[in-house]
Amino acid sequence: xxxxxxxxxxxxxxxxxxxxxxxxxxxxxxxxxxxxxxxxxxxxxxxxxxxxxxxxxxxxxxxxxxxxxxxxxxxxxxxxxxxxxxxxxxxxxxxxxxxxxxxxxxxxxxxxxxxxxxxxxxxxxxxxxxxxxxxxxxxxxxxxxxxxxxxxxxxxxxxxxxxxxxxxxxxxxxxxxxxxxxxxxxxxxxxxxxxxxxxxxxxxxxxxxxxxxxxxxxxxxxxxxxxxxxxxxxxxxxxxxxxxxxxxxxxxxxxxxxxxxxxxxxxxxxxxxxxxxxxxxxxxxxxxxxxxxxxxxxxxxxxxxxxxxxxxxxxxxxxxxxxxxxxxxxxxxxxxxxxxxxxxxxxxxx
Amino acid sequence: xxxxxxxxxxxxxxxxxxxxxxxxxxxxxxxxxxxxxxxxxxxxxxxxxxxxxxxxxxxxxxxxxxxxxxxxxxxxxxxxxxxxxxxxxxxxxxxxxxxxxxxxxxxxxxxxxxxxxxxxxxxxxxxxxxxxxxxxxxxxxxxxxxxxxxxxxxxxxxxxxxxxxxxxxxxxxxxxxxxxxxxxxxxxxxxxxxxxxxxxxxxxxxxxxxxxxxxxxxxxxxxxxxxxxxxxxxxxxxxxxxxxxxxxxxxxxxxxxxxxxxxxxxxxxxxxxxxxxxxxxxxxxxxxxxxxxxxxxxxxxxxxxxxxxxxxxxxxxxxxxxxxxxxxxxxxxxxxxxxxxxxxxxxxxxxxxxxxxx
Numbered sequence: 001x002x003x004x005x006x007x008x009x010x011x012x013x014x015x016x017x018x019x020x021x022x023x024x025x026x027x028x029x030x031x032x033x034x035x036x037x038x039x040x041x042x043x044x045x046x047x048x049x050x051x052x053x054x055x056x057x058x059x060x061x062x063x064x065x066x067x068x069x070x071x072x073x074x075x076x077x078x079x080x081x082x083x084x085x086x087x088x089x090x091x092x093x094x095x096x097x098x099x100x101x102x103x104x105x106x107x108x109x110x111x112x113x114x115x116x117x118x119x120x121x122x123x124x125x126x127x128x129x130x131x132x133x134x135x136x137x138x139x140x141x142x143x144x145x146x147x148x149x150x151x152x153x154x155x156x157x158x159x160x161x162x163x164x165x166x167x168x169x170x171x172x173x174x175x176x177x178x179x180x181x182x183x184x185x186x187x188x189x190x191x192x193x194x195x196x197x198x199x200x201x202x203x204x205x206x207x208x209x210x211x212x213x214x215x216x217x218x219x220x221x222x223x224x225x226x227x228x229x230x231x232x233x234x235x236x237x238x239x240x241x242x243x244x245x246x247x248x249x250x251x252x253x254x255x256x257x258x259x260x261x262x263x264x265x266x267x268x269x270x271x272x273x274x275x276x277x278x279x280x281x282x283x284x285x286x287x288x289x290x291x292x293x294x295x296x297x298x299x300x301x302x303x304x305x306x307x308x309x310x311x312x313x314x315x316x317x318x319x320x321x322x323x324x325x326x327x328x329x330x331x332x333x334x335x336x337x338x339x340x341x342x343x344x345x346x347x348x349x350x
Numbered sequence: 351x352x353x354x355x356x357x358x359x360x361x362x363x364x365x366x367x368x369x370x371x372x373x374x375x376x377x378x379x380x381x382x383x384x385x386x387x388x389x390x391x392x393x394x395x396x397x398x399x400x401x402x403x404x405x406x407x408x409x410x411x412x413x414x415x416x417x418x419x420x421x422x423x424x425x426x427x428x429x430x431x432x433x434x435x436x437x438x439x440x441x442x443x444x445x446x447x448x449x450x451x452x453x454x455x456x457x458x459x460x461x462x463x464x465x466x467x468x469x470x471x472x473x474x475x476x477x478x479x480x481x482x483x484x485x486x487x488x489x490x491x492x493x494x495x496x497x498x499x500x501x502x503x504x505x506x507x508x509x510x511x512x513x514x515x516x517x518x519x520x521x522x523x524x525x526x527x528x529x530x531x532x533x534x535x536x537x538x539x540x541x542x543x544x545x546x547x548x549x550x551x552x553x554x555x556x557x558x559x560x561x562x563x564x565x566x567x568x569x570x571x572x573x574x575x576x577x578x579x580x581x582x583x584x585x586x587x588x589x590x591x592x593x594x595x596x597x598x599x600x601x602x603x604x605x606x607x608x609x610x611x612x613x614x615x616x617x618x619x620x621x622x623x624x625x626x627x628x629x630x631x632x633x634x635x636x637x638x639x640x641x642x643x644x645x646x647x648x649x650x651x652x653x654x655x656x657x658x659x660x661x662x663x664x665x666x667x668x669x670x671x672x673x674x675x676x677x678x679x680x681x682x683x684x685x686x687x688x689x690x691x692x693x694x695x696x697x698x699x700x701x702x703x704x705x706x707x708x
Contacts, residue, residue: 075485140670149485150424154618155669161615162662168655272655280496287489322500325493329478332490336482 024335028288028303035306042313045192051309052302053198056205059301060260061278062285063209063294064253070292071229071249074137074152078160079282080275082125082254084167086261087270089124090117091176094265114181118204118262125258129251132159137250138243160275167272177269197266204263208256209298215252216294225249229292280321281308284328290338300339371546376630383535383637387528398527402534402599404640406592409538411621411632413588416545418618419627420554421581422561423479424488426614427495428589433609434471435464435590436597437502437509440517443598449515450507457520461594465587471498472586476579483564492611499609514604517597530599537595538633541588546629548584557581558627616658619665625677635676 039047061079068076094117101109136155141148182200186193216222227235228245236242260278261268268274284304289296304324311323331339367377383401386392392401410432417425425431439460441451455463475494479487503511521529548554556577559567564574597603607613620639624631643657650656668675 075489136666136670143670144673150422150488151669151673153485153488154424154622155666157615157618158662158666158669161612161619162659162666164612165655165658165662169653169659173654283489287493291485318504319500322497322504325497325500329490329493329497332482332486332493333478336486 024331025339028339032303032306035310039306039309039313043309045190046194047309047313049189049192049194050198051305053194053202054308055302055305056202056209057260057264057301058278058281058285058304059298060205060208060256061282062289062297062301063212064256065282065286066289066292066294066297067212067249067256068253069286070294071225072137072152072246073149074156074250075149075291076253077153077156077279078163079156079253079257080277080279081160081163082128082257082275083261083268083278084163084270084272084275085128086121086125086258087265087268087274088167088171088176089121089258090114090262090265091178091270093117093120094178094181111182114200117265118259121258121262122255125255126251128258129254130247132254133247133250137246141246164272164275171272173272175269175271178265180266201263201267204259208259212252212256213294221245221248277321281324284324286338287328288331288339290340293338293340296338296340369547369550370543371550371630379634380539384532387531393528395527398531400640400644401637402527402531403644404637405531405534405538406596407617407620407640408633408636409534409541409592410589410617411624411636412538412542412545412629413585413592414614414617415621415624415626415629415632416549416588417581417585418621419629420549420557420561421578422484423578423582424491424618425475425582425585426488426492426611427475427498428491428585428617429611429613430495430498430609431468431472431475431586431589432593432596432613433502433603433605434498435461435468435593436603436608437464437515437593438467438590439464439594440515440597440603441508443517444515445518449510457518457594457598461591461598464594464597465591468590468593469583469587472589473579473583475586476582479582480575480578495609495611495614499605502605502609509603509605512604512606514602516602519601520595520598534595534599537592541592542629542633545584545588549629553577553580561627616661619661622665623668623675625675625680626673628675628677631675631677631680634680 036048036051039051043050061083064082065076065079068074068079094114097113097116098105098110101113136159137152140151140155180195180197182196184196186195187199188194214222216226224235224240225245225248227238227240228242228249232242235245257278261275268278281304284307285297285300286293288303289300307324307327308320311319315323364374367374372380386401387398391397410428414425414428417423417428439457441449442453442455442460442463443457444452445454446452475491478494479490482490502509505511506513509515520533549557556567556572559570559572560574560577568574593608596608620636621632623639624633624635643661646657646660672678674681
């Protein structure tokens with residue numbers, strides 16, 4: 001523990017100096033503050049709470065994306081499809097479970113049954129990640145590493161294409177959703193009423209991110225993953241099994257996206273292209289903070305959520321993707337490697 | 351004597367063909383495509399429609415490959431640029447007073463205006479992606495594509511947004527699909543020949559140099575700015591041009607079916623299965639593909655999306671195991687077959703060389 005206390009002030013000061021020295025970060029901080037004030041004036045506390053809830057979810061999505069890029073150098077275009085799988089698994093586990101509980105269910109079981117759906121989604125996501133990595137990325141990695149970033153990107157595009165259309169093929173194009181997970185009265189926070197579903201979704205994202213963070217920083221395997229992210233050859237030299245680390249990382253990332261999908265089933269009904277919007281927002285986050293930057297992704301999730309909510313309030317919901325996209329185009333122009341910069345290997349490769 | 355002149359004529363002819371990017375086999379297949387609409391069963395309307403879609407997809411893949419296969423920047427906003435051309439032409443030709451613009455401009459002019467507008471946006475996109483490399487450039491193009499799609503969706507007073515608009519058709523009603531087929535085939539040829547002439551010139555060399563290693567290209571005196579922007583502009587111009595055909599042939603425009611990223615992915619799949627950096631590979635693959643896919647779609651209607659799954663899986667397999675695609679396979683097979691014929695000759699040649707060195 002003493003270790004942590006000695007480290008924390010140093011990181012805080014370094015963060016502050018970084019903000020002071022880095023003009024884009026400074027601009028974005030001021031901009032976010034303005035957005036927060038605008039949201040506060042136009043929408044009041046409910047909208048601020050909503051912003052935090054969606055911010056948590058975009059952060060969770062973006063962490064998975066950042067992890068996969070940081071460790072494996074894969075710009076993951078099919079991340080939204082992992083989200084989609086999560087929504088489907090949650091739907092197909094939760095609804096039968098609720099039906100099995102009968103018309104007069106035990107309140108404890110009823111309150112816990114959504115978690116069964118969410119955990120199942122996480123498990124299925126993890127298995128799916130293993131399958132995809134073993135089946136698609138491992139063969140390419142073993143064949144050639146030249147032009148890897150672009151090839152991997154196009155492969156994920158293909159995966160996304162297959163998975164969306166595969167979903168249409170197997171479960172059909174219909175919308176499958178639930179009105180709510182927990183049918184209880186909203187909770188009052190700061191004078192605003194917040195649905196329990198949203199609150200729980202926020203906690204799930206927080207807990208999942210914390211678990212991933214703990215895993216990466218406090219376990220041996222997690223350290224190995226970070227070692228591979230820093231220097232693959234070096235990691236291999238000290239005896240880290242690269243294949244295992246890559247499969248694990250991809251599986252972890254897919255699982256987090258699936259959990260996000262399952263936790264948000266009440267907002268996003270399950271249908272083949274449901275992953276598109278989460279994919280867009282996760283990409284906004286990683287482009288904003290720099291590809292492969294996991295810590296930055298958490299902060300970025302909230303900034304993008306601010307932008308999203310402000311757009312919804314100032315324009316209409318149909319502009320929701322347009323305005324953030326235009327802002328991200330500007331960010332890409334002014335700070336191509338993101339706000340916090342990313343020193344990921346292979347990033348400059350053509 | 352007589353035989354000799356005939357060979358030189360033949361050689362002159364093949365040299366001419368080569369200049370515009372055709373091998374004798376390719377030229378033969380082109381002639382076949384031209385006469386095919388008169389040969390049963392290809393003279394049926396629905397099969398002609400498939401052939402139109404094949405030519406349309408083929409032309410798109412050529413324009414896409416011009417950027418992806420040469421300067422190695424994957425233009426993820428390609429479908430959005432195509433849609434921009436389609437919408438520009440469609441809006442100009444619109445006669446319904448319910449929309450803001452109802453000028454009723456002839457589609458024959460509108461198509462060119464659409465192409466120019468798309469070309470200008472392509473110029474902008476080229477400039478935006480200038481500083482960016484590889485994945486960043488692709489993501490930038492993707493974001494621009496999303497923004498364009500969203501803007502078209504939101505300009506409901508101009509485009510009717512997601513409801514879709516119905517531009518007038520290019521030719522008079524009741525002419526059938528055959529004239530349209532010749533139009534799109536002609537457009538495909540123009541796209542192919544123009545782009546082939548460009549890539550066969552010094553520009554093509556510069557593109558390849560930039561695509562392989564931008565720093566080395568800059569060091570050897572190639573100005574990447576100029577070539578990349580030029581490449582994007584030309585590719586976008588043709589995308590918009592083809593979009594104009596789409597608008598006035600299919601007669602229905604919605605942002606989701608035209609400008610969506612998945613439409614870019616379809617073109618990308620064809621271009622990659624055909625073979626990166628070959629231009630002609632996409633054309634060779636597009637026709638059989640459209641037939642195959644439409645066959646599946648019309649015969650297995652209870653399995654929606656199967657054809658797209660096959661598309662995607664094939665693309666993944668090609669990318670992992672056979673990155674040079676169909677054109678690479680063709681070159682390899684051609685080398686093998688020609689090798690069989692001239693084996694004795696080359697062996698003799700090799701022994702000559704060896705004795706020379708010895």
